[in-house]
Amino acid sequence: MHAAIYARSKSALLALLAAALLTGCGFQLRGQSALPFSSLYVQTSGPSSFRNDLMRAVRAGSQTRITDDPKQAQVTLQILTEARERTILSLSGGGRVREITLRYRLGYRLYDQGKEYIPPSEILLRRDLSYNDTDVIAKEQEEALLFRDMQNDAVQQLMHRLQATHLSS
Secondary structure (H helix, E strand, O other), X not given: OHHHHHHHHHHHXXXXXXXXXXXXXXXXXXXXXXXXOOEXXXXXXXXXXXXXXXXXXXXXXXXXXXOOOHHHOOEEEEEEEEEEEEEEEEEOOOOXXXXXXXXXXXXXXXXXXXXXXXXXXXXXXXXXXXXXXXXXXXXXXXXXXXXXXXXXXXXXXXXXXXXXXXXXX
């Protein structure tokens, strides 16, 4: 019985010590991300799941207001291109596809009426995928998941780039 109490108090003491060390080193949970502008208009050529994910990330992670009218926005984020590419990476001796490369490209720029803060830029993500034509449905689902993962990565990378933008007064 005393051994069990000793083990619990030892565990509690170790947890308390770990918490004190984390606090002492300056560790903090990630809070809201401060974007350097108060309002944002996101311009795309049509409906886009990337746009929806980006707007959700901006709303969840910052105080920046998203507007439906570019005239009411401090800055405009223009999505220039969004492309999903699939290319053959390697073939077997019999000419069957063995590996494919998936690419997700996102072109964008950030500007207001008088200045361009981020010139036309691109985020390019790539994933290699082994392929087996006997598991076509499973590989299609894996491909869709990888594209979704790359889109989420692109949203996070773009948020980091927007946070690092310096607006001149």
